[in-house]
Amino acid sequence: MGLFSTFIAKIKGENSFAPADWKELESELLASDIGPTLTRQLLETARKVKSENAQEALIETLTAHLCTKSRLPLINSEGTTVIMIVGVNGTGKTTSVAKLAAHIKKSGSSVIVAAGDTFRAAAVEQLQTWGKRIDVEVISGKANGDPASVAFDGVKKAKQEATDYLVIDTAGRLHNKSDLMHELEKVKRVVEKVSPVSEVLLTIDATTGQNGMAQAKIFSSAVNVTGIILTKLDGSARGGIALAIESELHIPIKWIGTGEKEGDFAPFDSEAYILGLIA
């Protein structure tokens, strides 16, 4: 990479740029998946600033698109904090559930997880293997059973045992399948009969393109997403779609996943992310 810094250097040094340079900058911005609309806005900014602080100006513009909501985890001060993990197939929900549980455990709180993905073959076993690895109890039901009932069992148990946290895994679903989205709404409704759901986290795969926006919109309207877990940031993708989501839907990115191990998980750092986008 480093293309972006080349530009900054160019912008600093000259007063006019060849059209080819702009094309290259456009291509670089588009390549980060922030989308054509944001790219256009950024190019306009870039065209205006031709001074020494060009880099800061661009970073500032990008930062201005970040969501202003708090990125701190939401907790339930009166009992078990219930967290639901939702998302499209293959975005890394189960892995994120395990990593989040490990993170909570490490911080000294008690946690159990509910294996609500009863649909995908061996998803429950995948979570159980994780449970053993990170030493966290996994509540599970029958394969192809009702996910809402597993979640219900989980939340009842967590309440009985006064566990600090309950993390609920759900089956991956494409956001345009309305029946599956209704199923998700039901899971949340059923859980809320026992205890409020403090946080609904949507996993977004960093390699996802502009479709991520549709995912965030529809999941949000179904189960009121309170934050995003940006997964697979360790690849070559820069996850620019998350910025577009923050900018348009005001859903904060709260966590990032950067690998397959339990420790490859961290709170979102907006500064590092912005720098990564334009690296």
Next chain:
Amino acid sequence: MFDTLTSRLSATFSSLRTRGKISKGDIESTCAEIRQALLESDVALEVVESFIDQISVKATAALETIQSGTSQANAVFEIVNASLIEILGGQTRRVRFSKNPPTVIMLAGLQGAGKTTLAGKLAKFYSDQGNTPLLVASDLQRPNAVTQLQVVGESIGIPVFAPEPGNGVGDPVKVALAGVAFAKAKLYNMVIVDTAGRLGVDADLMKQASDIRDAIKPDEILFVVDAMIGQDAVRTSQAFLNGVGFDGVVLTKLDGDARGGAALSIASLTERPIMFASTGEKLTDFDIFYPERMASRILGMGDVATLAESAKKAFDSQTSAKLEAKFESGEDFTLEDFLEQLSAMSKMGSISKLMGMLPGSGALKKQIDGFDEGEISRTTAIVQSMTPKERREPKILNGSRRARIALGAGRKVSDVNNLVDRFSAAQKMMKQLRNGAVPAGMSGMGLPPVKAPVKASKKKSKSGNPAKRALEESQ
């Protein structure tokens, strides 16, 4: 809402068609709109640019030779269509079977692309055609990927070779090699090797994949990629091409609403054909990828060919021959025929999926996505509550008959009225169709909010002929 490529392009072309005469400026603005639409659909910038250049040159050249406005617009549309097909890989390519069985197929791709599910779908697809595939569990990385493949294999009755438990235990190269040897010894004619998901930038895992490749020398390496992937498709596919190499691409999750973008980039940048597409959660939701059909879908022309094929699968030849004879002889289409169609349609799969294949469905996207699949069974219940005579002659349905039917079907009388009204409208349209008139556009479909019966009978009028056509062509 997020605009799909299809609806953006349909809008662009319909505005082009309203022009009296198309100027060079119109071409330019059309190209600019296509460019924006493609970028919003995640097509890589360099692919977009070369695509636009190509269209602009060809379209400008075409303008000079064609005079009238509408045919100019059609010429531009044809140029875009042809370029799309070309960029999608042109011809459909099938798996090359090895002269010395087993034919070895290796799957590679990013985590979460859907390799394991796809391995099952591929095995089912080929076993349905009389092959004897063996699944080999070489993804020893992801927790319980081996178990997942075993469960998938069991559900479709395909044996799974899984000597290692996975979860980080075992050597995937050895497993792959042993799997191929096992298949050879037991005379399986096909081996499908599932491998661990890996990132393009992970040198160790890429090395592992190329080690598997060198050990088993697959006949086909398929790169499995999520249709929702963004601009990273460029880097990732390049990394896989250089790291492991691949002969064809499989697109997964094509049933989402992100059709097109990644497909265009990958096929064009790697010059490898897209061979299969996976379109749903069931293990049968899988098919060969046809570039022409995809192009038609992207351009909002629908995919009548696939629709006709699924219709052919669902309607037994006797029923469709009977219906066709009826249609041609000018006899009225009755509620009895309708009932037969309803049951055949439920065999064809979800209505929203079928509707999505119809021309102009881009404009109806929202209604299609929100389509209540239960409507079919409710409609069936109403028709089943009628006497045979009533089904043949809906005219005799007076108030008390309607009340009885509503009671029998557990619906309201207004539902029965609705069905009968829409049925007679459909009947009328069938008559028009038979007399050679084009029905008043598919736009009529947009009228009532829920309109299963009209849709259904129209489907007959749509699918009947192409099915026949497809049949004739295939012979």
